[in-house]
Amino acid sequence: MVAYLIRRLINAVLTLLVVTLVTFGIFFMVPKLTGSDPALLYIGKTADKVAVEGIREKMGLSDPILVQYGKFLKGIVAGRDYANGPDVQHCDAPCLGYSFKTEQEVTPLLMDDLPVTLSLALGAAILWLIGGVTAGVISALRKGSIPDRAVMFIALAGVSLPIYFTGLLSKQIFVNWLGWLPEGNYVPFLESPSEWFIQMLLPWITLAFLFAATYARLTRANMLETLGEDYIRTARAKGLTERIVIGKHALRSGLTPIVTIFGLDLGALLGGAVLTEAVFNLRGLGYQALQAIRGNDLPVILGVTMIAAFFIVIANLVVDLVYSAIDPRVRLG
């Protein structure tokens, strides 16, 4: 078990290294191949030579790529110093870089955005897990009935709807036409929990609806497969009540695959729900990433990618551990 954990952790760190290396590569190599200069992208095409040289020096762009990468890694582990004109800027350990565009350290910048993304992802996750799984189980148990058809039709519509459309549509309907909810502005939980809740309600429901649709379809398919297994027939033949057959025998194995998907989806979302945040004007990690990409703010892009990859890797790890706990066939070793 300990050996397994250590191996998985090493694997996780390696994955993170590859992700940063790839991100680094994309942002440094591609402009080179296509003949543009990251320093120029950064400062704008009209800049004079001296200014460009200055930026290059500040960003460390004159170093070879591997040296730059090494410095970046060192910053995460031990912190690093930046020369910003005559002053030296110190960036503490987990240093994800320094954004010369916004003149800010990346780590605190992203830490400010994290609560927004966390609120969005966790709230929506609770809703879609409960909604999607319940709908799927009911559908599977009443296969062919009108509720089943209705759920499956709505679910199919749900997986075909993009959030950047449903988000605008729900804002138009619930905010403008019906006036049930206020025009969104994020309020931190600690400031006013009730206000936070009201403001997040629409993003939660909209985002959760799309995921719930996928989960309802998956749950139904898994449950139907499980209900067709021999051991369910055996359980029924033993004279167990339907309640126990479904609740104890079918649900457990029918829902195991959902755990995997849920972990991965949540992990991916925690790294920034770019589209949802863009539509609802939530200044979370995804929104920040988008701004950074539009402004060619490489340190911020790298930082968000790192955090996103971090969550995905952690989610993978947690999923595997949880899996071994709920599925006795999986042995860690």
Place this chain on the structure above:
Amino acid sequence: MSLGPEASVTDEESALTADAAEVRGPAEKAIAGRSLKQIAWRRLKKDKVALGGACVVIFLILIAILAPLLTKWFGHPIDEFHNETLDPTFGTPKGAFGGISTEFLFGVEPDSGRDIFSRVLYGAQTSLTVAFLSALVSTILGVIFGLAAGFLGGWVDATISRVMDFLLAFPQLLFSIALVSVLPYEMLGLNARWSRVAVLVCVIGFFGWPYIGRIVRGQTLSLREREFVEAARSMGARSPRILMRELLPNLAAPILVYTTLIIPTNILTEAALSFLGVGIPPPNPSWGGMLSSAVPVYQIDPMFMIIPGTLIFITVLAFNLFGDGLRDALDPKAR
């Protein structure tokens, strides 16, 4: 002719009649087994929902191909400004529902007065082109790597599987945005629209191949051990022949199904990237781009958001319905 499962599949109906034929004696014509293609077609014909989806898909493809003609007959050039259709103070379309009239079938864009009908048609063109070509890229890569991993095994399998896991556990949208935004807007001598289409095809296609690759690998692993492969090998068939003549025909069904099912995902991704401003560059029309320009005005002119949004929805839904139907028809286990 492949000796695979295709050859031996008969459905319940033909099994019944086969019994009856035996009773009636050898004089009557024996009932031939049906190929998977025939069975699938029979099932698909009964699936009205899937057929409906297929009809919509065909209709959309026709619209996309005929976009220049339809625009000429029923619309206006995509970049022609019609200021006379706009309210001079607010820049919003005159008339109800975003200025829908017999002249402008889907109304006009706020601020510019461009014909939404024409722009939506050209949007369909880009959207479907990107979706189909990127699905093709994913399929080609997925089949090559999936087959290699499943058939060769060993370190090839280990490497490819590792890469696939890595790509699947990756902040994909973030990366697509990043990748697409650093690539130049004009290249290979194409204009902005088509060079962006090429970029989107490559990026979306690249991130999609592990989905196909994983399925092809799994199927290859199980097919490789089947008797008909052994039979072919014992008759002296070499690896290329086994791959092309024995394995690939049996993989055709899952490949077809999953290619169909990644097309709607690709449409959504293309629209998402255009919505975020890194897809098809304005003034070229795209559904995602139209939605994005609807964001500041959707409260005053909701039709401008509803039309491209609904089109995305209908297109994706149609592909999903057809893909689901195709999967059910081709899956022998389907209930």
